[in-house]
Amino acid sequence: MIFSCGDNEPYEAVPVSEDPLEDTVATDIALTLEIPDYFPDLTYDLSQNPPTQNGFVLGKKLFYDGRLASDGVVSCGFCHIQAFAFTHHTHITSHGVDGAIGKRNAQPLHNLAFMEDFTWDGAADHLDAQPIIPITTEVEMNNTFSNIVATLSQDPEYVDMFAAAFDNGQIDPDNILKALSQFMLMMVSADSKYDRYLRNDGTTLTAEETAGLGLFEAKCSSCHAGMLQTDQTYRNNGLSIDPEFNDLGRFRVTGQPSDSLKFKVPSLRNIEATFPYMHDGRLPDLEAVLDHYANGITDSPTLDPLLRNEDGSLGIPLTALEKAQIIAFLKTLTDDNFIFDERFAEF
Ligand code: HEC
Ligand code: HEC
DSSP states (O other): OEEOOSTTOOOOOOOOOSOHHHHOOSSOOBOEEOOOTTSOOOOSOGGGSOOBHHHHHHHHHHHTOGGGSTTSOOOHHHHSBGGGTSBOOSSSSOBOGGGOBOSSOOOOOSSGGGOSSBSTTOOBSSTTTTTHHHHHOTTTTOOOHHHHHHHHHTOHHHHHHHHHHOTTOOOSHHHHHHHHHHHHHTOOOOOSHHHHHHTTSSOOOOHHHHHHHHHHHHHTTTTSOTTTTOOOOEEBOOOOOOTTTOOOBTHHHHOOGGGTTBEEOOOOTTGGGSOSBSTTOOBOSHHHHHHHHHHOOOOOTTBOGGGBOTTSOBSOOOOHHHHHHHHHHHHTTOOHHHHTOGGGSOO
């Protein structure tokens, strides 16, 4: 079973059905992540948790199962909605159990196999560890692993699926996290218009998109670097501190004053679908993002030096035409084949 994402060939899909047990196979099959050669190196060590058909289907069932939360409702998929590249859309910051409001905007889930650490401040340094945060956070899923293990162990379907996915067949935190990772690792988004252009399959960019790409490379790619548009560092891009949440970002993790107000440089893949923008979702659309860089930069001791100009002004000067061109380029990063890929859709 190969997940192809190149050569214009359709995905050789995992069977998709209403019932996850039907997708579970008697003899498990290894899944391959097909990755374009222009992508960065994998950061996830697949040998420690090789994705298989049965692990993937189990991970998908867990991802969409509200019983992972204390209220039986708030699944991972509740906040990470596929149509919006797995972000939460109706709320600026995410809602958890009992309508509790978190302070951050849900991040998209795609190309996680290439990330060095996770969340806006890098609080998790391994994909397998990341879900512990939402599962146990009061304003998210507000649950405990012993509670989840007890619930799943009473469900015969899960008993069969864990047995089919893992040699030891156990329903335990380790296998729950590994299955979730197998599902998320397969979420490679590499079939946008920009990818097809890079693969030279005859796709061309319009004059506006080409101008936008040039501007992006000149003005944005020192931080939004490489094919995933992130150098994976933490930086202060000049947002004013939010009086409501007082979120100091990376400082929370390192305790270093020099990390105050720094957040992870996000990948911009599928950016058209992941509005609203920034760690707290304060900017409603891409126009507002470009206005922020051009005219909205707030000074502070940790403001990124790249946003300070020699004449003492702050930000990235952009004309209205240049903003429109950059936005046209950013929209070439939308990968509809990923956003509507049935393999990742809720059962
Ligand atoms: C209540 C809403 C909510 C729920 C439920 C939720 N998440 Fe998230 N997720 C978020 C938010 C908000 C962030 C950003 C967190 C931060 O920066 O502190 C995030 C970040 C992540 C990231 C990091 C992405 C990156 O690029 O670094 C992963 C992976 C993830 N979630 C997976 C999951 C999984 C798996 C589950 C289910 C076990 C889950 N989430 C449940 C809201 C949610
Ligand atoms: C100095 C480094 C830097 C530069 C230069 C920069 N960015 Fe950013 N960008 C960031 C950081 C850091 C964030 C996340 C900030 C936050 O949420 O607190 C971000 C966030 C964004 C977001 C929101 C992403 C999301 O998922 O919410 C967009 C869109 C964006 N930048 C586009 C651009 C464009 C277009 C340019 C060039 C005009 C640019 N950036 C230049 C560092 C930079």
